[in-house]
Amino acid sequence: MSPSCAAALLAHPGLEAQLRAWLSEDIGRGDLTAPALLGRGGRAHWIAKQAGLFCGGVLVEPLFRLLDPAVTITLLVADGEPVVAGQRLLDLEGSAAALVAGERTALNLAMRLSGIASATAELVARLAGTGVALADTRKTTPGLRILEKYAVRCGGGVNHRLGLDDAAMLKENHLAWAGGVAPAIAAVRASAPWPARVIVEAETAAEAEAAVAAGADGVLLDEFAPAELRLLVPRLRELAAGRAAGGRVVLEASGVQPEQLAAVAATGIDLVSTSAPVTRSSWLDLSMRFEA
Structure with missing residues (x-):
């Protein structure tokens, strides 16, 4: 995956608002488990439980930092790179409450995007050596278009129209x-x-x-x-x-x-x-x- 694609995604003007909305959807009025974790620091890591292409790692840091600006993320696998079952993908460190609160939202996004990238790569492999590109469409999940099209790019595809104005x-x-x-x-x-x-x-x-x-x-x-x-x-x-x-x-x-x-x-x-x-x-x- 080209670093410029990841940079363009992170610079998208609507991304932070979407991340906040997705966190709010899961946290609601507040994580009821938080009192058990207040004041505690924590460490965690991600692993792949099956083989495929990883995608969505670039979203992990901006998402968790909305919960705790002091959270640190170390990516061990770049978006678009293949992974095998059991492989360590990234390390996290910060307040335990923030790590727990952001866990599901971050994983949901990365699992969805990694699935798209993996499926794209399988089709792109069938076109290898032909000079013919594989493009996506406007059939995307409402609210996830920029992310799903990014995942297609991570899988080796190209983007068709982002919208009706392209x-x-x-x-x-x-x-x-x-x-x-x-x-x-x-x-x-x-x-x-x-x-x-x-x-x-x-x-x-x-x-x-x-x-x-x-x-x-x-x-x-x-x-x-x-x-x-x-x-x-x-x-x-x-x-x-x-x-x-x-x-x-x-x-x-x-x-x-x-x-x-x-x-x-x-x-x-x-x-x-x-x-x-x-x-x-x-x-x-x-x-x-x-x-x-």
Whole structure:
């Protein structure tokens, strides 16, 4: 994981407020066990209980320091690095009350993000050597988007749109309500800032060809079989090369099953997008162990 990605996450203007909200959700009016721990210092460490990719370590220090500014965290594994069962991940030291109060929230976040990173890495491995990238989608857990997209990056994937304001993606309903591909693209071009990209989600070869002809920057080919893509991708490249708007068009496949990834990558596609690492992954089991 690039240090710049972690830095960008930690600098996100909404992160601290989210961390406070998640702590508040668990602590409520106050941890009822705190009186048993007041005045006591404590040490603890995290371990992985199964193999996978670790993610979320960069959140541990800012989260615990909201409870006790004196807490110290020593990361032993960087986000995006593989771990094995039993491996020590990080060390913590501070007030025992703070360590207990933040334990569940911190672990929940890291286990969720580590599961996404691990699932992403498994799919990225299937595309190794093809030059085709694996991208995420906007199917994210409300309130967790920046973290889940960070986890995809930790797993070797790339981020698609963060929101509706990143790029215009025209889908089935847009095309129907606008009266077709060309009118929809024209309407967006007339109002969007000039650097904005316009992507069309195509469900048929005819829609894909119309999108390229109308000047789309990208075409998302939804649920096309590898055999269909092998015929369609060269046609779209040829059509793009001859258009006045310029020859570059990004061709993206979606609705691809894991076992199809290699075959789809061989068709000349640029990108495969999937929500699977976020919507279908399991948490990676981690544990916090307190030291006497």
